[in-house]
Amino acid sequence: MLDIRFVRSHPEIVKADLLKRNDPGKIEWVDDLLRKDARSRELKVETDTLRQRRNAIARDINAAKKAGLDVRDLLAEAAALPQKIRACDTEQEEIRDTIHNYLMRIPNILHDSVPAGKDDSENVEIKRFGTPRTVDFELKNHGQLAVDNNWADFERATKISGAGFYFLKGSLVLLDLALQRYALDLLAKKGFIPVIPPYMINRSSYEGVTDLKDFENVMYKIDGDDAYLIATSEHPIGAMYRDEIFEEKDLPLRLAGISSCFRREIGAHGLDTKGLFRVHQFTKVEQFVFCRPEDSWTIHEELLANAEELFSGLGLPYRVVNICTGDIGTVAAKKYDIEVWMPRENAYKEVVSCSNCTSYQAVRLNIRVRDKKDFESKQHIHTLNSTAIATSRVIRAILENNQQSDGSVEVPEVLRIYMNNGKFL
RNA sequence: GCUGAGGUAGUCUAGCGGUAGGGCGCAGGCCUGGAAAGCCUGUGGUGCGAAAGUGCCUCGGGGGUUCAAUUCCCCCCCUCAGCGCCA
Numbered sequence: 001m002l003d004i005r006f007v008r009s010h011p012e013i014v015k016a017d018l019l020k021r022n023d024p025g026k027i028e029w030v031d032d033l034l035r036k037d038a039r040s041r042e043l044k045v046e047t048d049t050l051r052q053r054r055n056a057i058a059r060d061i062n063a064a065k066k067a068g069l070d071v072r073d074l075l076a077e078a079a080a081l082p083q084k085i086r087a088c089d090t091e092q093e094e095i096r097d098t099i100h101n102y103l104m105r106i107p108n109i110l111h112d113s114v115p116a117g118k119d120d121s122e123n124v125e126i127k128r129f130g131t132p133r134t135v136d137f138e139l140k141n142h143g144q145l146a147v148d149n150n151w152a153d154f155e156r157a158t159k160i161s162g163a164g165f166y167f168l169k170g171s172l173v174l175l176d177l178a179l180q181r182y183a184l185d186l187l188a189k190k191g192f193i194p195v196i197p198p199y200m201i202n203r204s205s206y207e208g209v210t211d212l213k214d215f216e217n218v219m220y221k222i223d224g225d226d227a228y229l230i231a232t233s234e235h236p237i238g239a240m241y242r243d244e245i246f247e248e249k250d251l252p253l254r255l256a257g258i259s260s261c262f263r264r265e266i267g268a269h270g271l272d273t274k275g276l277f278r279v280h281q282f283t284k285v286e287q288f289v290f291c292r293p294e295d296s297w298t299i300h301e302e303l304l305a306n307a308e309e310l311f312s313g314l315g316l317p318y319r320v321v322n323i324c325t326g327d328i329g330t331v332a333a334k335k336y337d338i339e340v341w342m343p344r345e346n347a348y349k350e351v352v353s354c355s356n357c358t359s360y361q362a363v364r365l366n367i368r369v370r371d372k373k374d375f376e377s378k379q380h381i382h383t384l385n386s387t388a389i390a391t392s393r394v395i396r397a398i399l400e401n402n403q404q405s406d407g408s409v410e411v412p413e414v415l416r417i418y419m420n421n422g423k424f425l
Numbered sequence: 426g427c428u429g430a431g432g433u434a435g436u437c438u439a440g441c442g443g444u445a446g447g448g449c450g451c452a453g454g455c456c457u458g459g460a461a462a463g464c465c466u467g468u469g470g471u472g473c474g475a476a477a478g479u480g481c482c483u484c485g486g487g488g489g490u491u492c493a494a495u496u497c498c499c500c501c502c503c504u505c506a507g508c509g510c511c512a
Contacts, residue, residue, distance in 0.1 A: 082492090
């Protein structure tokens with residue numbers, strides 16, 4: 001969420017941003033928020049004055065009693081105060097709830113370079129890498145190929161778990177693990193510390209790191225417990241330093257999260273998304289960075305470059321798009337996607353999402369950095385996250401792009417050291 | 426799951442109806458040729474104020490009793506130890 005102090009001092013920036021997002025309905029929220037904020041502070045003065053009086057009387061009563069004086073008048077005055085204070089507190093509580101609700105729903109301030117657009121069709125391509133190869137045979141869809149080679153079993157997974165699940169078997173298990181090691185090893189060279197997080201976190205941690213409407217659409221809740229299955233390691237890692245203050249020397253902190261990811265993925269399914277592309281459970285290596293505010297835009301480009309290095313290393317054709325206002329969501333200030341070439345669909349499909357969340361997550365999570373020169377001064381840090389490799393989607397890309405006419409699949413060279421040097425699956 | 430012990434500011438610890446004290450760490454200052462030691466100040470959140478200042482909140486969370494609760498009562502959460510169960 002935005003810092004109330006920022007909204008207070010720069011309402012025009014918040015409103016201009018909402019206009020850019022074509023979300024004028026929320027502009028009225030900003031005005032109401034400012035009114036409620038002013039009333040809240042006014043009310044705090046009233047309440048504090050009452051409390052001050054109550055505290056003074058309590059002290060006076062104590063002193064008078066010790067001196068053996070009559071305290072009846074003081075007791076009478078004191079008796080009336082709690083009720084007045086409670087009335088102020090009740091109003092204050094309502095106002096703060098309203099303020100909090102607005103702040104939780106007003107989106108992050110976008111970077112100037114975010115293009116305006118109504119939906120994902122207006123994302124702006126900024127780069128292409130590689131050339132899709134042409135083949136003189138019919139490509140099998142990746143799910144069929146996996147089944148035919150005994151690399152996956154979708155039917156039995158559906159039988160025991162439902163649609164969107166899979167058994168991975170044989171060579172694809174090795175390929176999945178190889179992709180994980182490939183990503184972790186490359187990121188380790190760039191200074192990232194590998195992290196395996198908890199796969200379940202509680203609601204209040206979740207509220208700090210995600211868009212609230214994702215709760216209904218994406219998250220699995222564990223019945224009877226305050227626990228949600230993580231949709232990505234970004235979430236537990238973001239929440240990891242909740243309510244903490246970093247020293248400047250400890251930033252930037254680069255973490256490579258690795259975890260299973262669980263998503264309800266309510267929506268359309270088709271032949272090419274059926275197998276491993278759109279699933280309820282997959283493994284992902286994620287880049288996550290906590291940094292000083294002044295460093296985040298440089299690091300955003302760094303995360304994109306790391307992700308690109310992974311995909312160019314695999315030899316997969318891809319393009320990079322700058323996500324437009326209509327598709328970016330509430331948390332990121334700027335987001336790049338990498339879309340990899342999927343020959344069967346003759347299209348680039350999303351495999352990486354790389355976001356600078358600036359201070360939006362850090363404000364909710366209350367994560368700050370102490371200024372080295374001014375010990376008293378603390379400001380919210382910035383957080384960034386980017387996919388490194390989501391294995392299931394990359395497996396699909398490899399099964400399509402590296403498929404041979406005999407149904408075998410060439411293993412990208414960079415992965416072979418992790419797969420007993422095998423050249424083909 | 427059971428039993429017991431705990432939860433006090435960054436951390437450790439005292440207080441157990443009347444302004445939450447001390448140690449360590451960290452930051453700043455004094456001292457010094459420079460440092461160490463020593464001494465002083467500060468250390469969470471928030472409001473008012475141009476500032477100097479000044480007030481309120483904070484003892485795991487929520488209720489209750491009281492003029493006044495860290496302290497007494499009720500409910501809940503979490504941590505640790507032992508036992509039980511378990512891959």
